[in-house]
Structure formats: structure tokens, C-alpha cells
Amino acid sequence: DQQVKQNSPSLSVQEGRISILNCDYTNSMFDYFLWYKKYPAEGPTFLISISSIKDKNEDGRFTVFLNKSAKHLSLHIVPSQPGDSAVYFCAASAQNSGGSNYKLTFGKGTLLTVNP
Amino acid sequence: DAGVIQSPRHEVTEMGQEVTLRCKPISGHNSLFWYRQTMMRGLELLIYFNNNVPIDDSGMPEDRFSAKMPNASFSTLKIQPSEPRDSAVYFCASTPDRAKNIQYFGAGTRLSVL
Numbered sequence: 001d002q003q004v005k006q007n008s009p010s011l012s013v014q015e016g017r018i019s020i021l022n023c024d025y026t027n028s029m030f031d032y033f034l035w036y037k038k039y040p041a042e043g044p045t046f047l048i049s050i051s052s053i054k055d056k057n058e059d060g061r062f063t064v065f066l067n068k069s070a071k072h073l074s075l076h077i078v079p080s081q082p083g084d085s086a087v088y089f090c091a092a093s094a095q096n097s098g099g100s101n102y103k104l105t106f107g108k109g110t111l112l113t114v115n116p
Numbered sequence: 117d118a119g120v121i122q123s124p125r126h127e128v129t130e131m132g133q134e135v136t137l138r139c140k141p142i143s144g145h146n147s148l149f150w151y152r153q154t155m156m157r158g159l160e161l162l163i164y165f166n167n168n169v170p171i172d173d174s175g176m177p178e179d180r181f182s183a184k185m186p187n188a189s190f191s192t193l194k195i196q197p198s199e200p201r202d203s204a205v206y207f208c209a210s211t212p213d214r215a216k217n218i219q220y221f222g223a224g225t226r227l228s229v230l
Contacts, residue, residue: 032217034217034218036221041223041224042223042224043120043207043209043221043222043223043224044159044207044221045221046218046219046220049217049218089159093217095217102147102149102164102166102171102211102216102217103161103164103172104161104217104219105161106158106159107158108158108159109158109159
């Protein structure tokens with residue numbers, strides 16, 4: 001049973017347009033969410049995060065939106081650039097769950113391709 | 117800062133052989149994580165340590181897998197005996213207590229068991 005789901009394995013957008021990557025979760029104990037970016041032959045790198053007390057967090061071209069009632073979050077990249085082409089992972093943690101609050105549960109990732 | 121360092125980057129071995137993967141976390145980070153990435157299951161947490169003590173090993177697939185952290189700057193993940201289904205990319209990550217949700221990953225070890 002996947003607790004964090006990224007239902008789109010891939011997404012292709014044109015340079016300059018908006019990229020929207022989606023993520024759904026099932027565990028209502030999750031209260032902190034992160035997006036990681038991964039290039040081939042490298043490890044995932046942290047991109048942006050959001051706490052469940054917020055519904056939006058912005059960092060430059062990247063914005064994460066959280067809809068707690070729908071258990072859904074999304075990552076918006078605008079404008080998209082060819083260098084953004086990578087696999088994007090959604091991850092979640094339950095900060096207040098006691099001993100396991102260090103654990104991150106990852107989705108399977110979405111491959112974003114930004115075409116010049 | 118050199119980041120999380122994993123070795124080897126690639127490992128090819130034959131079924132039944134022992135495999136040892138190594139990880140050096142970022143200096144000052146208190147927690148260390150081992151993950152396995154496969155096409156079918158994505159990124160799975162195998163085990164994590166806090167202050168060199170194993171906290172949660174519920175993700176370790178079976179007794180063939182073991183992990184140690186003898187000191188704050190070194191950890192190993194051992195598979196003995198290895199099987200073809202263990203072929204995957206294994207990542208190590210570390211995090212400081214002050215920002216425990218943000219994990220910093222190494223480049224991974226690609227393991228192929230023939």
C-alpha cells in the first residue's frame with residue numbers, strides 16, 4: 001500500500017511554461033511534505049518543503065501547494081527551464097508521531113522533461 | 117563540505133557473494149538513513165540510525181541484510197549472501213537534528229547481482 005502516490009510517471013512541457021507535478025497521500029498523520037529533485041546518476045536533492053499548518057510555500061520559481069482536506073499537494077515551476085528536467089519525488093513525514101518522526105515516505109517520482 | 121560520500125559507485129557481483137556498501141555522512145549530522153531504489157517499489161527506507169544507534173530497521177527486507185554504524189562518520193550496509201533480486205540503487209542520506217526532515221543524499225551505489 002503506497003502512502004504517497006505520484007500518479008503521473010512523466011510530464012513534458014515547453015520551456016517558459018508552467019510545470020505542475022502532483023502528489024497524493026493517504027496517511028492523515030503526515031504533517032510535513034517535501035519535494036526532491038533527482039538528476040541521473042546523482043542522489044535526490046532537497047527542493048522545497050511545506051508544513052501542514054500552511055497551504056502554500058514559495059521559493060523563487062518553485063511553489064508548493066497543500067490541500068489537506070484532499071490529501072493532495074502540488075509543485076508548480078514557473079517559468080520552466082530545460083535545466084529543470086529531472087525526476088521529482090514527493091515525500092512526507094509525520095513529525096509528531098514519536099520515535100519515527102525522522103522517516104520520510106517517498107512517492108515513486110515523476111520524470112519532468114522541459115523542451116527548449 | 118563534501119556531502120554524503122558513498123562507495124563504491126558501482127558494484128557487480130555474483131549471486132551468493134557478500135556485498136558491503138559504505139557511507140560517510142556529512143560531518144555533524146546525527147541521523148543516517150539507508151534507502152533502496154527499484155523501478156517496482158521506488159525509494160524505500162531500509163534502516164536509520166540516530167547518534168549511531170539503529171532506531172528503525174523495519175524496512176530491512178530479510179536477515180541477509182545488516183547495517184552497522186560503528187562511529188559518527190561511517191556506516192555499512194551488508195548483504196550476505198546476495199541474490200539477483202537485490203539489484204538496485206542503494207542510497208545513503210544524513211540529516212542534522214536541527215533540520216531533521218531535510219535529508220541530504222549521497223550519489224548512490226548501483227548494485228548488480230548476476
